[in-house]
Amino acid sequence: MNDDAMKVLRVYYAHAICLYGTEREKKELLLIREKFKDAEIINPVNYQGHLMDFYLRLVDKCHIVVFSRLLGKVTAGVGKEVNYALKKDKDVYMLNSESLILIKSPVKFISRQSTRELYREWWLRYKTV
Numbered sequence: 145m146n147d148d149a150m151k152v153l154r155v156y157y158a159h160a161i162c163l164y165g166t167e168r169e170k171k172e173l174l175l176i177r178e179k180f181k182d183a184e185i186i187n188p189v190n191y192q193g194h195l196m197d198f199y200l201r202l203v204d205k206c207h208i209v210v211f212s213r214l215l216g217k218v219t220a221g222v223g224k225e226v227n228y229a230l231k232k233d234k235d236v237y238m239l240n241s242e243s244l245i246l247i248k249s250p251v252k253f254i255s256r257q258s259t260r261e262l263y264r265e266w267w268l269r270y271k272t273v
Contacts, residue, residue, distance in 0.1 A: 153184070154206040155185050159188075160262075176210050208234060208235045219259040220255060220259040226247075226250075227253075
């Protein structure tokens with residue numbers, strides 16, 4: 145990465161795939177923009193279809209990671225991204241309704257299978273009429 149690229153604060157937004165393109169995603173992005181006004185937000189929605197190593201390389205290129213939970217749980221991919229960022233000594237914030245909370249300890253996260261089940265639960269709760 146060149147020197148100009150490092151001057152821009154980059155924030156990686158780790159969130160569950162089922163939130164991509166939703167109103168909740170829009171609200172969370174607004175909160176991130178309010179906290180980090182001049183930052184470039186790296187949203188994995190713009191990079192779909194890659195393996196986890198790709199997303200971890202995106203985390204490497206960022207200074208901060210902000211994540212959200214789904215129905216109170218940290219999903220598999222988000223948990224891997226968060227714990228990877230913490231290992232790399234990056235600042236990590238958890239979105240908590242209207243605020244961001246700095247965390248220092250690794251998060252416990254659910255398995256991929258449990259994540260898929262949680263997506264179904266979320267879909268039934270929030271996407272049905």
